Amino acid sequence: MYIGVDCGTQSTKVVVVDVESEQILGEASRPHALIEGDNGRREQSPADWLAAFRGAFFDAVANAGIDARRVRAIGISGQQHGMVAIDARGEPVHPAKLWCDIETAAHNTALIQRLGGEAGCLDKLGLVLQTGYTASKIAWLRETHPQAYGRIDSLLLPHDYLNFWLTGERVAEAGDASGTGYFDTRSRRWRHDVFAEIAPELDPERVLPQLIESREPAGTVRTDLARELGLTDGVVVSSGGGDNMMGAIGTGNIAPGLVTLSLGTSGTVCAYSPAPVIADSAMVANFCASQGGWLPLVCTMNVTSATTRIRELFGLDLKTFGERVAATPIGAEGVDVLPFFNGERVPALPQASGSFLGLTGRNTTQANLCRAVIESATFGLRYGLELLGGLAEGASQIRLIGGGAKSPLWRQMVADITATPVICPQVTDAAALGAALQAAWCHRHSASLESLCERLVHLDEDSLAEPNPDSVEAYDVVYARYRQALAEHHGIPA
Ligand SMILES: Nc1ncnc2c1ncn2[C@@H]1O[C@H](COP(=O)(O)OP(=O)(O)O)[C@@H](O)[C@H]1O
Numbered sequence: 310m311y312i313g314v315d316c317g318t319q320s321t322k323v324v325v326v327d328v329e330s331e332q333i334l335g336e337a338s339r340p341h342a343l344i345e346g347d348n349g350r351r352e353q354s355p356a357d358w359l360a361a362f363r364g365a366f367f368d369a370v371a372n373a374g375i376d377a378r379r380v381r382a383i384g385i386s387g388q389q390h391g392m393v394a395i396d397a398r399g400e401p402v403h404p405a406k407l408w409c410d411i412e413t414a415a416h417n418t419a420l421i422q423r424l425g426g427e428a429g430c431l432d433k434l435g436l437v438l439q440t441g442y443t444a445s446k447i448a449w450l451r452e453t454h455p456q457a458y459g460r461i462d463s464l465l466l467p468h469d470y471l472n473f474w475l476t477g478e479r480v481a482e483a484g485d486a487s488g489t490g491y492f493d494t495r496s497r498r499w500r501h502d503v504f505a506e507i508a509p510e511l512d513p514e515r516v517l518p519q520l521i522e523s524r525e526p527a528g529t530v531r532t533d534l535a536r537e538l539g540l541t542d543g544v545v546v547s548s549g550g551g552d553n554m555m556g557a558i559g560t561g562n563i564a565p566g567l568v569t570l571s572l573g574t575s576g577t578v579c580a581y582s583p584a585p586v587i588a589d590s591a592m593v594a595n596f597c598a599s600q601g602g603w604l605p606l607v608c609t610m611n612v613t614s615a616t617t618r619i620r621e622l623f624g625l626d627l628k629t630f631g632e633r634v635a636a637t638p639i640g641a642e643g644v645d646v647l648p649f650f651n652g653e654r655v656p657a658l659p660q661a662s663g664s665f666l667g668l669t670g671r672n673t674t675q676a677n678l679c680r681a682v683i684e685s686a687t688f689g690l691r692y693g694l695e696l697l698g699g700l701a702e703g704a705s706q707i708r709l710i711g712g713g714a715k716s717p718l719w720r721q722m723v724a725d726i727t728a729t730p731v732i733c734p735q736v737t738d739a740a741a742l743g744a745a746l747q748a749a750w751c752h753r754h755s756a757s758l759e760s761l762c763e764r765l766v767h768l769d770e771d772s773l774a775e776p777n778p779d780s781v782e783a784y785d786v787v788y789a790r791y792r793q794a795l796a797e798h799h800g801i802p803a
Pocket residue numbers: 317318319320572573574575613614617627710711712713714715716719
C-alpha cells in the first residue's frame with residue numbers, strides 16, 4: 310500500500326493506493342485556514358497543515374479499511390513556492406507566506422532589476438522571477454521582520470517542510486525547488502550567487518536543503534510519528550514535489566502530448582517536456598518535473614477563488630451558482646469580468662484589482678455576473694495555453710483536475726473555450742495520487758513510472774466533454790472581447 314498526501318491551499322487530501330490490485334482504496338481531506346491581511350498578505354500556519362495531515366491520514370486509512378502497518382511508502386505533494394523558514398529547533402520563525410501572497414511585489418521588482426532584468430533572470434535561473442515565488446518572500450522577511458530573519462536555520466517549501474516533519478531530514482528535489490527563484494532550472498542546482506542577492510547574511514550551504522534526485526527517498530518516517538500513525542518502522546518517504554508536478558504524474562502527463570489543467574484555488578496549465586524550455590513569454594515558467602524532465606507551466610491566481618468570491622457575495626451554494634450560470638447564454642449578455650481580485654501572475658499584474666465591465670440596466674443580473682466570472686477565469690487559462698504555444702497546441706486531450714473539475718458545466722466550458730476534449734481522472738485529488746505513485750516508484754526499484762501511471766491513472770469516461778462547434782465559435786467571440794478588455798484596462802496586447 311502507498312499513501313499520497315497533497316497539501317493544497319484550502320485543504321490537505323490523502324489517498325490510499327493498492328498497486329497490486331490497481332485500486333484507489335480510500336480518500337479523505339481536511340481544510341486549513343488562510344490568514345489574509347492588508348496589502349495582499351496571504352499566509353498559513355504550518356501547524357494547521359500538520360493537524361490536517363493527521364486528520365485526513367486517519368480518515369483515509371479508515372475509509373480504505375486497511376491496517377496502516379501495510380503501508381510501505383508515503384509521498385508528499387505541496388502547494389508550490391510557500392516560504393517555510395524554520396529555526397534551529399525546527400519551529401517556523403514566521404507563518405508560511407504563500408504562493409498567492411502579493412505583499413512582496415515591490416521586492417520582486419527590485420530583485421529582477423538586481424539580477425539584470427528578465428534577460429538576467431533567464432540567464433541565471435532559466436525562468437523569470439514572479440511575485441509568488443519564494444525569493445521575494447525572503448527579501449521581504451529580511452526587511453520587515455529582521456529578528457525572525459536572523460533566526461532562520463533552514464528555508465523549506467511546504468512539501469519539504471512536511472517531509473522534514475515526517476523524517477527529520479532537510480532535503481529538496483528539482484520540481485518544487487524550481488519555483489524558489491534561487492534554483493537554476495536547467496542544471497537543476499541551487500544558485501548560491503542569486504541567493505546572496507536575496508539574503509546576503511545567510512549561508513546557502515547551511516540554510517538551503519540538500520538536493521536529492523526525484524527517485525531518491527527523503528528518508529523514513531520518525532519512530533515516534535510512525536507509532537502515532539500506526540505505521541511500521543522504516544516506512545519510506547519519497548522525494549515528493551510541488552502540487553503541479555504531482556498533479557502531472559497523477560494525470561499520466563509524463564510524456565509530451567497531453568495538457569493537465571487545474572481548476573483549484575489557482576488555475577494552472579502544464580505539459581511535459583523532455584528538455585528545458587525557454588518560451589517566447591516570460592510568463593511561462595520553465596519548472597522541472599518531479600520525476601526528471603521539465604514541466605513548463607502557466608499559473609493564474611483567480612480561478613475558484615474568484616468564482617467563490619462572487620458565489621458567496623450572492624449567498625449561493627455550488628448547485629445554485631451552476632444553475633444561475635446555465636440560465637444565461639454564452640457571453641453573459643455583454644458582461645465581462647477581469648477577475649484579478651487577488652492581483653494576478655499571468656498576465657503579470659500583481660497589484661491589479663478586479664473589474665466588471667459592460668454592465669447595463671438590462672444585463673446586470675445575478676446570472677450574468679456569475680457566468681461572466683466563471684468564463685473569465687477560464688479565459689485566463691486559454692490565454693495560458695496560448696502562451697505555452699507549441700507545447701500545448703498538439704495536445705490530444707486536456708486532463709482536468711482541481712475542485713472546479715467536479716462541475717460538469719465547467720468541464721464543458723473548458724472543452725468549448727479551448728476547443729479540446731476534456732476528461733477527469735477518477736480520483737478526487739490527482740496531486741495526491743501522483744504523490745502516491747511517486748512513492749511506489751521510489752519504493753519499488755523494478756517498477757517504471759510509466760507502468761505505474763498506466764495501471765493506476767484511471768480516467769472517468771463519464772466526465773468526457775467534447776467541444777461543441779457552435780459553442781466554440783461563440784466563445785471565440787467572447788474571448789476576443791476579454792482580450793480587448795485586457796488591452797484597454799491593463800495594456801496587455803490583444
Ligand atoms: N462542483 C464544483 N463546482 C465548482 N467549484 C467547486 C466544485 N467543487 C469544489 N469546488 C471548488 O474547488 C475549490 C477547491 O479546489 P482544490 O483544487 O481542492 O483547491 P486547492 O488545491 O487550491 O486547495 C474550492 O474553492 C471549491 O469551492
